[in-house]
Structure formats: C-alpha cells, structure tokens
Amino acid sequence: MNSETIKIGILGIGGIGGFVGAPLAKKYKDSSTKIIFICRGETKSNIEKEGLVFESKGEKETIFPDLISDNPREIGILDVLILTSKSYSIKEVLSAYKDCINEKTIIISLQNVVNAQEIIRETLPETGQIMEGCIYVASNVKKPGHVQHVGGPGKIFVGGKENKPLIDLLLAGGLDITYLENINETLWKKYLFVAPVAAITSAYKVSFGQLLEDQNLLHILENMMIEIQSLALKNNINLTNEDIETAKGLLTKFPFESKSSLQLDFENNNKTEKQFLVDFVIENAKKYGIETPFYNAVNEKIMALYSVS
CATH class of the missing domain: 3.40.50.720 (NAD(P)-binding Rossmann-like Domain)
Structure with a gap:
C-alpha cells in the first residue's frame, strides 16, 4: 500500500x-x-x-x-x-x-x-x-x-x-x-440471516416475500436461527433474541421476488454452497452436542428435492 x-x-x-x-x-x-x-x-x-x-x-x-x-x-x-x-x-x-x-x-x-x-x-x-x-x-x-x-x-x-x-x-x-x-460478531450476525434463509427458501422453493407471508415457514426459520444462536455461543459469540428479530426483519429490506443464491444455484443446477450454509451448522452443532431438529428437517427436504447428499 x-x-x-x-x-x-x-x-x-x-x-x-x-x-x-x-x-x-x-x-x-x-x-x-x-x-x-x-x-x-x-x-x-x-x-x-x-x-x-x-x-x-x-x-x-x-x-x-x-x-x-x-x-x-x-x-x-x-x-x-x-x-x-x-x-x-x-x-x-x-x-x-x-x-x-x-x-x-x-x-x-x-x-x-x-x-x-x-x-x-x-x-x-x-x-x-x-x-x-x-x-x-x-x-x-x-x-x-x-x-x-x-x-x-x-x-x-x-x-x-x-x-x-x-x-x-x-x-x-x-x-x-x-x-x-471485532468482526466475528458481525460475521455471525450475517450468518444468522443468510444461512437459514438460504436453506429454507431452497427447501420450500419460496421467495423472500413468500417466506414473509407464511407463518409456518417463519416459525421454522426462527427455530433454525435459535439453533445457530446455540452454535454461536459455543464459539464465544452471544447472539441475542433481538439479533434474531433483526435478522428476520432483514427479509423486508429485499424485493418480494428475491431469492437466495443457494436457491438460484439449485434451480440452475450449479454447484452450491450447501456445505457451508447447511452442513456446517448440522455437523458443528453435533460436535458440541447441540440438537438441530429444524435444520435437520430442512436439510432432508433439500436432499430429497434436489437429489443431493
């Protein structure tokens, strides 16, 4: 420089x-x-x-x-x-x-x-x-x-x-x-939004706007975020319930028809970041003994839908 x-x-x-x-x-x-x-x-x-x-x-x-x-x-x-x-x-x-x-x-x-x-x-x-x-x-x-x-x-x-x-x-x-x-806290706050949103929109083939309109999907999303909150704590990052509400609120900042990059990659038969946005959460949570029933269910739906492992 x-x-x-x-x-x-x-x-x-x-x-x-x-x-x-x-x-x-x-x-x-x-x-x-x-x-x-x-x-x-x-x-x-x-x-x-x-x-x-x-x-x-x-x-x-x-x-x-x-x-x-x-x-x-x-x-x-x-x-x-x-x-x-x-x-x-x-x-x-x-x-x-x-x-x-x-x-x-x-x-x-x-x-x-x-x-x-x-x-x-x-x-x-x-x-x-x-x-x-x-x-x-x-x-x-x-x-x-x-x-x-x-x-x-x-x-x-x-x-x-x-x-x-x-x-x-x-x-x-x-x-x-x-x-x-302290960038680590911000990285986890971003991950709190992008990882579960990418997973759930891919699993249910919905846009950000459609996700916001579906109370059942929002319930699943919130619980996926709680699972990430538990994982973050094991990495010395304290994500609060307010952080979860803020992450959910980010959905309103995007156009109704917006899709996650993971969803777009699945739709276009491209290589995906599933390993980093879905598998990472499940595998690392397991190491710490954290249960991830909501992430597991969404992952199973993705695997069945797109025939991936």
Missing part, C-alpha cells in the same frame, strides 16, 4: 464481484489505482468484448477495468485481493492465483461463512494479510459479464488488522465499507 501504483484484484466477477468491482473500476479508471477483474471463460470473454454490464437502481452502465485476466503472470503481485468467489471455490482459486499474493497482499474475504480465515490459511498458511468481511446485498448474474443489483444496502464490514488508508481508498471508490475491530 506504500507504492505509487496500487493494484486491486477482484477475484470472481459474479453477483458480488460485479457489485464490488463496478464502482471501483469506474472511479479509478486511468489513475494510479489499478482495478483488475480476475475471471475466466465466458465471463472473461464477454467483459473483454462488451465490458461489465452493471444494473443498479434502474440504471445500466458498461464498465471496463484496467485489466481483465486469468493469467497470474499478467496480473502480477497484488496489493489487495478482494475474494468474491463462492465459498466452495476459495481453496481452488487461491491455489490458482497464489503467485499473485505475497506476505504484504491484503486479502478481503466476502463469503457467507464464519470461518473464512481458517479456509484461506489451509491454502495459504503464511502468505497474505487476511481481513475477514461480509456484505449485505442481493446481486445476481443475468448472464456472464452482466450483473444486476436487485436489493440490499450493499454495506460491507471488514475486520483484521486496521488499515485506514485502504478503507479510505475503497470508500472513495464508491464502496460502503466499514472497519470493525
């Missing part, structure tokens, strides 16, 4: 990567801050030809970053790597781009997990400085290279070692980002 040129890579230009990368690429075009979209396949091809098409709040923009690449040699060493790929891809993509990361590279993780640091360190035991984070947004891929922000405030929270110059740079680049000294 002390060099004149700062290289920021966004790894994975899907719904989240597009939402994060679009304002940064627009703001820092032709400046000493270089924004690199790290992507491959059809996404890379489409953005190279047509730019990143980004829709938000009724406006559509076409944005070209400084570099679009999947070649570590071309990308070079990054000052900042914003990791926006799916949770199941973390190890794979970090292995693929480990040559772009050194001991000074700051890695910002924006996955829907509470153990990103642990996952990253399994691949990079010593390299990179990790700032675990989360983002509150609903942003989907309409087609490769075309991202639509459909709801949610877009707020980003990060922890780790404080770096005010970096936070200021990202703020100036159009991101609503806040540094928190």
Whole structure:
C-alpha cells in the first residue's frame, strides 16, 4: 500500500464481484489505482468484448477495468485481493492465483461463512494479510459479464488488522465499507440471516416475500436461527433474541421476488454452497452436542428435492 501504483484484484466477477468491482473500476479508471477483474471463460470473454454490464437502481452502465485476466503472470503481485468467489471455490482459486499474493497482499474475504480465515490459511498458511468481511446485498448474474443489483444496502464490514488508508481508498471508490475491530460478531450476525434463509427458501422453493407471508415457514426459520444462536455461543459469540428479530426483519429490506443464491444455484443446477450454509451448522452443532431438529428437517427436504447428499 506504500507504492505509487496500487493494484486491486477482484477475484470472481459474479453477483458480488460485479457489485464490488463496478464502482471501483469506474472511479479509478486511468489513475494510479489499478482495478483488475480476475475471471475466466465466458465471463472473461464477454467483459473483454462488451465490458461489465452493471444494473443498479434502474440504471445500466458498461464498465471496463484496467485489466481483465486469468493469467497470474499478467496480473502480477497484488496489493489487495478482494475474494468474491463462492465459498466452495476459495481453496481452488487461491491455489490458482497464489503467485499473485505475497506476505504484504491484503486479502478481503466476502463469503457467507464464519470461518473464512481458517479456509484461506489451509491454502495459504503464511502468505497474505487476511481481513475477514461480509456484505449485505442481493446481486445476481443475468448472464456472464452482466450483473444486476436487485436489493440490499450493499454495506460491507471488514475486520483484521486496521488499515485506514485502504478503507479510505475503497470508500472513495464508491464502496460502503466499514472497519470493525471485532468482526466475528458481525460475521455471525450475517450468518444468522443468510444461512437459514438460504436453506429454507431452497427447501420450500419460496421467495423472500413468500417466506414473509407464511407463518409456518417463519416459525421454522426462527427455530433454525435459535439453533445457530446455540452454535454461536459455543464459539464465544452471544447472539441475542433481538439479533434474531433483526435478522428476520432483514427479509423486508429485499424485493418480494428475491431469492437466495443457494436457491438460484439449485434451480440452475450449479454447484452450491450447501456445505457451508447447511452442513456446517448440522455437523458443528453435533460436535458440541447441540440438537438441530429444524435444520435437520430442512436439510432432508433439500436432499430429497434436489437429489443431493
């Protein structure tokens, strides 16, 4: 971060990567801050030809970053790597781009997990400085290279070692980002919302709005959140009943037709984050002797519905 040129890579230009990368690429075009979209396949091809098409709040923009690449040699060493790929891809993509990361590279993780640091360190035991984070947004891929922000405030929270110059740079680049000294509590509060909502909407094939209208499903959702509350306590995080009410209330902040990314992945026959949003809760609760009847029932419904294990 002390060099004149700062290289920021966004790894994975899907719904989240597009939402994060679009304002940064627009703001820092032709400046000493270089924004690199790290992507491959059809996404890379489409953005190279047509730019990143980004829709938000009724406006559509076409944005070209400084570099679009999947070649570590071309990308070079990054000052900042914003990791926006799916949770199941973390190890794979970090292995693929480990040559772009050194001991000074700051890695910002924006996955829907509470153990990103642990996952990253399994691949990079010593390299990179990790700032675990989360983002509150609903942003989907309409087609490769075309991202639509459909709801949610877009707020980003990060922890780790404080770096005010970096936070200021990202703020100036159009991101609503806040540094928190104790990020773990915020990660669990986000997980309290995203994990059970993803599971229940997938199991019952309902949108956020339909979930809000169904008292039986809301009862199941609340009990799933209570099961996560018990698991969080075993990890020294005290989630209150008020936190549960706040998490349930977040559903009202999204459009009626919004769907969870897990649900969309199931519908599109894509690889899913079930391991991190459903299995993680059940398996870790079992280790602590916590009963999860509501999570178990929803998991069984998902497995039957989509023929997954």
